[in-house]
Each structure stands twice: as C-alpha cells, then as structure tokens.
Amino acid sequence: MYRPSRLLVGLGLAACAQAFYLPGAAPHNYVEGEQVDLFVNALTPMLSGSDDIKLKSMINYDYYNPRLRFCEPEGGPKKQSESLGSILFGDRIFNSPYDIEMLRKNGTCEVLCVQDDVTPEDAKFINDRIREDYALNWIVDGLPAAEMKVDVRTNELFFDMGFNLGDNEGPRNELPALNNHYDIVLKYHEPTPGNYRVVGVLVWPASIGGSQDAASAACDPENATPLILDETITQSVRYTYKVIWSESDTPWATRWDNYLHIFDPRIHWFSLINSLVIVVFLCVMVSMILLRSVSRDISRYNAIDLSEDVQEDWGWKLVHGEVFRTPTNPTVLSVMVGNGAQLCAMVSVTLVFALLGFLSPSNRGSLATVMIVCWTLFGGVGGYVSARLYATMGGTDRRKNAFLTATILPTIIFAVVFLLNLFLLMAGSSGAVPFGTMLAIVVLWFGISAPLSAVGAYYGSKHGGVPNPVRVNQIPRQIPPTPKYLHPWAAALLSGILPFGAAFVEMYFVMSSLFASRAYYAFGFLALTAGVVALTTATVTILFTYFILCAEEYRWHWRAFLTGGGSAFWLLAYGLFYWMSRLSLDSFSSVVLYLGYLLLLVLLDFLVTGTIGFVASYWAVRRLYSAIRID
Structure with a gap:
C-alpha cells in the first residue's frame, strides 16, 4: 500500500499546497548510460474506479512466488531494506532483471526471459489472480510504476499506481489473458546539462501470444493474439519489454503531483462543510443549554437562604452528593x-x-x-x-x-x-x-x-x-427510572450518529486506503475532519451527560465513555456495509482478515472517542458542580 503525504488544506482556507521532502530524500542525478534500477514489490488486489467492480481478495503475493513464474535476476532476487511501517503494510521489495540505462536502448524490444515449463497448476494459479484483478507494483527511483488514466468527472489525466497482471474483460467462461509484455515509459527532466532525473514512470502492459520462442521475439501487441494460459497442458511464456525515454518539463520537486490525484475534491469539501455545520449547530445548542438553563439554575440555587430549614433541590442539583461517587x-x-x-x-x-x-x-x-x-x-x-x-x-x-x-x-x-x-x-x-x-x-x-x-x-x-468540588454522601440515593433513550446502549447509538455523520464521506476514502491499496494523501481534509469529530463527540457527550444528571442518574462515568465511543458502533456498521458494497471476498482467509482488521479499527476508535467524551464530560461536571453553593 502506498501512503504518500501532502498538505492539501491549511486552516480550512487553502485549496492545496505542495509537499516538501525530508532532508536525506535528495534527488538522484543520472548521467547518460548509468544504470537505473527497477525494483518489484508484492502483487496486490486492485480496486477499479468503476462502481460495479468489487475488491475480490485481501491477500498480497510475493512477486517471486514460484507459482507466478516471473523472470528472476541472476544470482536470485535480493530483498531490499524496508522500514517497519512498510513491512507491516505488506511491502516486499526485491531487485529485478530489467536492464535499464539512462537514455539508452530507446524503443528497443528486449527479451527478459522465457519460462519453458509453466505447468497447469501454475497456469490455474496465475489465471485465478488475473480474475481477482491483481496488480503489479514496480518502483523506479522511488516512484511507483503507474498507468495513465483519465478522471471521468474532470477529464484530467493522472497516474494510477500499479498495472494489471492480465486482462479479465472477456466472458466469464473464457480464460483470461496474461500480460507478458511491458512498454516502460520513463519520463526524465534535465535540470543541468548532462544530469538527468526520473520524474515519472508509466507502464503499458500487453498480452502477446503466438510463438513464445526467444528467437521470434515481437513487441507489437496490436497485431498479436493474446496469450492464454491453458490449464490442461504445460506451455512456455516469453516476457519482453521495451524502454521508452520521454523528456518532461516536470521538475523533480513536483514529480508526485501527477500521482496525487483527488477524485472529485468537491466531495471532500462537501463533507468538510457538512461537518462544520454539524459542529457549529451542536456548539450553539450546548452553549444555549449551559449558559441559559444551567446559569439560571445556578443563580436560583445560590440565591436560596441556607439558614432556612427547607431548601428546594431539583434536577441535576439533587445528585450533587453522588456525582463523584466511585x-x-x-x-x-x-x-x-x-x-x-x-x-x-x-x-x-x-x-x-x-x-x-x-x-x-x-x-x-x-x-x-x-x-x-x-x-x-x-x-x-x-x-x-x-x-x-x-x-x-x-x-x-x-x-x-x-x-x-x-x-x-x-x-x-x-x-x-x-x-x-x-x-x-x-x-x-x-x-x-x-x-x-x-x-x-x-x-x-x-x-x-x-x-x-x-x-x-x-x-x-x-x-x-x-x-472533588463537592462532598460524596455516605449513603447512595435511590435512582428513579430513566427514559429509554438515556439507557446506556441506546444513548451510545444515538450519540454516535452525529460524530460518525461528520466523517461519513471521508470514511470511504480511508477504508479504500486501508483495505483496497488506494493511496490516501488528503491529510488536510483528514485533520480538519478529525478535529470536527473530536468537537462533535465532546459536545454530544456533554449534552447526554447533562440529560442523565437531570434525570437524577448519577452513574455518569461509564455512560460518558460509552456515549463518546458511540461512533465506533456506526463505524462497525459502515465497515459491514463497505464489505457488501465494495468487496467480493471469496476465500475464508480474506473474510477473516477483513473482519479482524475492521474490529481492531473499531476498538481503537472506541478508545479514542470514548476518552474524548469522558474527559469532556468530566470537565463539564466539575465546572457545573463547582459553580453551586453546597452546605
């Protein structure tokens, strides 16, 4: 999975901003004829942009899996060093046998290797991966190999990371075609004479059937029949490639701009504006309750003459001796x-x-x-x-x-x-x-x-x-029956609707990034959405805690945590909906993996939002009972 990062929104005003790089990530200047390394990463299932195509697997495969029968470099593949996060997210990067030299062999058809003994078992494994829409992931100079596509909403060109293992667009009862030829388009920029930098990597995969002998190598997919792997016989597969150098005006500092494409940014803005409206509405509501109702109650309560024998208590003031009970x-x-x-x-x-x-x-x-x-x-x-x-x-x-x-x-x-x-x-x-x-x-x-x-x-x-601002009574008071909507689980479900609604649209992009290998980079939108969700969670929890205390229910500690974490239950429901609408998991392992990671995500969300709700309620309760005069 790719996790590129970029500042898109600043304080809700800036539309976008270019990312900058950490010290140490300096550009590599190539000279003509210098070796340009191409690294291969794990094969991942790809989610198409079409709404009728679903993700069919949750399992990544090593590029050099023996059953995939890809060409290996001399001396065997060598694993590249990776960060801890890269390993956890499934990256497995190795070197490759592709021979690429800066500005050399431009457009020359090269035979990578010929696999002579692709068995029926291997053919079935490869065909199954093609049917599941697996993608190859290559890396050149830190850039992922991509296919150039057009955004149907904006007609903008962008680089879609990864490219198909094969073609599965034929009828279901027919075997898919394996892509065994790659046109590798390397875009380069020349900042100074004689120095070249890689600023784009495009790959156009193709399927070339016919004779698979090395002597009869051909790199013209337009006039070739597709390569179909028969699942009943042993056959040969020839892998070929062609390197095409293309000069570009894109400088190295902005080379990621083509990859970091936002699909319909208006959706993000709509989600953000919708969230801001919700949180403003909630803050106004809570402010009205606290400033008008509570302030009036406190003034009336403190105006009572404590020397008199009779003192009227009502609502939340009746439980002042119980709210801080353990x-x-x-x-x-x-x-x-x-x-x-x-x-x-x-x-x-x-x-x-x-x-x-x-x-x-x-x-x-x-x-x-x-x-x-x-x-x-x-x-x-x-x-x-x-x-x-x-x-x-x-x-x-x-x-x-x-x-x-x-x-x-x-x-x-x-x-x-x-x-x-x-x-x-x-x-x-x-x-x-x-x-x-x-x-x-x-x-x-x-x-x-x-x-x-x-x-x-x-x-x-x-x-x-x-x-504690008030004393705790030695003997607990009786608790009257509370309304059904204030029961713990009912309150948690009701209170979770608004925080989850504030992040509902953004959740689609986050889920696609976590489970469908989609790149997520709108961290500006994400940060603002997270802030809105935190404010919404805090205000909703304070509101429900106030209602609970007014109902003379003083056991607010656990209720505040459950109320704050109520959005986690809606996140679980959305995860199941996402499974039904965007996933088509056939294997038991994929189902277990999705549900396992979804439950972990729900647990962490419950702890975060529950903590926000509890801390906000604790602050509000302390402020509330610190303002009244207790004999």
Whole structure:
C-alpha cells in the first residue's frame, strides 16, 4: 500500500499546497548510460474506479512466488531494506532483471526471459489472480510504476499506481489473458546539462501470444493474439519489454503531483462543510443549554437562604452528593481512558507531521512507522492519565492499574495480529509479518512503551487524584427510572450518529486506503475532519451527560465513555456495509482478515472517542458542580 503525504488544506482556507521532502530524500542525478534500477514489490488486489467492480481478495503475493513464474535476476532476487511501517503494510521489495540505462536502448524490444515449463497448476494459479484483478507494483527511483488514466468527472489525466497482471474483460467462461509484455515509459527532466532525473514512470502492459520462442521475439501487441494460459497442458511464456525515454518539463520537486490525484475534491469539501455545520449547530445548542438553563439554575440555587430549614433541590442539583461517587470497575475505566489518551496523543502528533509534509511519499511506510514510534513514546502519557484518574476515583491497587495500563491493550492487539498472521501464512501471502518484525514490535511495546507507562503511572500516583468540588454522601440515593433513550446502549447509538455523520464521506476514502491499496494523501481534509469529530463527540457527550444528571442518574462515568465511543458502533456498521458494497471476498482467509482488521479499527476508535467524551464530560461536571453553593 502506498501512503504518500501532502498538505492539501491549511486552516480550512487553502485549496492545496505542495509537499516538501525530508532532508536525506535528495534527488538522484543520472548521467547518460548509468544504470537505473527497477525494483518489484508484492502483487496486490486492485480496486477499479468503476462502481460495479468489487475488491475480490485481501491477500498480497510475493512477486517471486514460484507459482507466478516471473523472470528472476541472476544470482536470485535480493530483498531490499524496508522500514517497519512498510513491512507491516505488506511491502516486499526485491531487485529485478530489467536492464535499464539512462537514455539508452530507446524503443528497443528486449527479451527478459522465457519460462519453458509453466505447468497447469501454475497456469490455474496465475489465471485465478488475473480474475481477482491483481496488480503489479514496480518502483523506479522511488516512484511507483503507474498507468495513465483519465478522471471521468474532470477529464484530467493522472497516474494510477500499479498495472494489471492480465486482462479479465472477456466472458466469464473464457480464460483470461496474461500480460507478458511491458512498454516502460520513463519520463526524465534535465535540470543541468548532462544530469538527468526520473520524474515519472508509466507502464503499458500487453498480452502477446503466438510463438513464445526467444528467437521470434515481437513487441507489437496490436497485431498479436493474446496469450492464454491453458490449464490442461504445460506451455512456455516469453516476457519482453521495451524502454521508452520521454523528456518532461516536470521538475523533480513536483514529480508526485501527477500521482496525487483527488477524485472529485468537491466531495471532500462537501463533507468538510457538512461537518462544520454539524459542529457549529451542536456548539450553539450546548452553549444555549449551559449558559441559559444551567446559569439560571445556578443563580436560583445560590440565591436560596441556607439558614432556612427547607431548601428546594431539583434536577441535576439533587445528585450533587453522588456525582463523584466511585463508579463500578474503576480500574477498567481508568485503563481504557489511559490507553485512549495515549492513542489521542499518537493521532494528533502523526497528523501534525503529515500536515507539515514530513512524511515524504518517497519514504515508503513512513506514516505507519511514525504512528508506531509515537504510540511507543507516548506510553508515559497513558500511564500518567490512567494513574491520576484511578487515584481521583479512589482506587487503591495502583500497581495493578499501572500494570494493566501498560500491557492489556498491546497484548490484545498482538494476539489479534498474530492470529491474522497465521491466516496469511496459511494462504501463502507475502503480507505475513516476519518473525523478526513481530519481535521488534514486542520489544518496542514491552521494552520501551511499558517502562515509559510505568514512569508515567509513578508520577500520576505521586501527584494524586484531583480533589472533588463537592462532598460524596455516605449513603447512595435511590435512582428513579430513566427514559429509554438515556439507557446506556441506546444513548451510545444515538450519540454516535452525529460524530460518525461528520466523517461519513471521508470514511470511504480511508477504508479504500486501508483495505483496497488506494493511496490516501488528503491529510488536510483528514485533520480538519478529525478535529470536527473530536468537537462533535465532546459536545454530544456533554449534552447526554447533562440529560442523565437531570434525570437524577448519577452513574455518569461509564455512560460518558460509552456515549463518546458511540461512533465506533456506526463505524462497525459502515465497515459491514463497505464489505457488501465494495468487496467480493471469496476465500475464508480474506473474510477473516477483513473482519479482524475492521474490529481492531473499531476498538481503537472506541478508545479514542470514548476518552474524548469522558474527559469532556468530566470537565463539564466539575465546572457545573463547582459553580453551586453546597452546605
């Protein structure tokens, strides 16, 4: 998967901005005749832009999988070094036998190799991958190989990353055609005389049948019959290619602009404006309730003569002696809030890095790497918040709380990922995380994040709990029946509609990026949408907490967390809808992988939004009860 990064929106005013590159990602100047390396990446299922074509698999395959029968370089393929995030997202990069020299062999037909013994089993495997719309992914000078396409909405040309393994547009009962010839168009720019830079890589795949002997090599697909792999006999396949050099005016600094194409940006703007309208409406509603109703209640309440025997209490004021009572399972709640705070810090810093352009598109896997590193380094934040909240709620077993905060979420995530990794291994996918990478993640989690969490928990316990503004009664008061819409799960579902609605349109692009190998780079829109979702979650949770207290239900702690995390349930529903509408997963392994990663995404979203809702409600409750006079 590709994760190029670019600043598209600044403070909601700028339409777009060009990305800049980190120091160290300097351009490579070639001289005429210098070798230009072509690297191959894993084969990935491709989602077409057409609405009637669905993604058919979730499994990546190694380019040099023995059953694919691609040509290998002399001495065997050599694996290239990759970042942690690149490995986790399924990149498996190797060298290739393609001989490309700067400005040499222009338009010359070259035979790469001839595979003489493609067995019926290999042919069936290749044909199945063509039917599932798999794409080849090549890399030249850090740029992905692409096909030039036209956006049907705007008629703009853009580079669509990856190119088809074969042609599957014939009738269903016919065998597909294998692309065994590639026209490689390399666009170059000459900044100074004699120095050349690669600024674009286009590949036009074609299927050339007929005689597959090396001596009868032909590179004219227009007059050739397609190559059909018969699944009943052993046959030969000849791979050919042609390198075409094309000069371009595009400078190296903006070479990614052709790849970073936004499909109908008006959809993003509509989503953003819709979200802003929702959050403004909610903020006005909450402000009216708090400034008018609550302020009037506080003024009336504080005006009562406390020397009189009778004092009228009503609504939320009746439970002033109960709202800060320790909730059930305070350890679990504090652990979830602590981990949610750690995730919030990770998301915030990662979005800032992406907005500022520090996640270069040429640095593969940089987004995932930054997320993992930030999550590890913010272990102290999770430990501190969890310990401080646990002490505030009157918890006594602080060591247990610190231990669970540091270990429970990493253990759950590691267990799920390990289980999904087994399915990838059984399916023969190259996306299976190697043992060394799994060990590195364990070291990061339990060797760095856990000690930092322990340090944060120590300082959190040292600072102690936040003093409550009102006393807690010794005997709990009775709770009257609450309306059905304020029951915990009903309130969670109702409150989750607005935050999810604020991000509904953007979720399609995010899901396509995560599961369909689509490039996502509109981090400006994403950051603004995330801010709107956070504000919407906070205001909705404060509103529901106020309604709960007015109904004399003082057990608001868990309800605030569930109400804030209500959007996660709608995210799960949208994930199932996305499965039905955009995916057509035939294998059991693909179904398990999709559902497993979707549940992990829902869990993380629940922790983040639940934490936002709880913290907002806790702040509002403290402000509310700090403003009244209690005898």
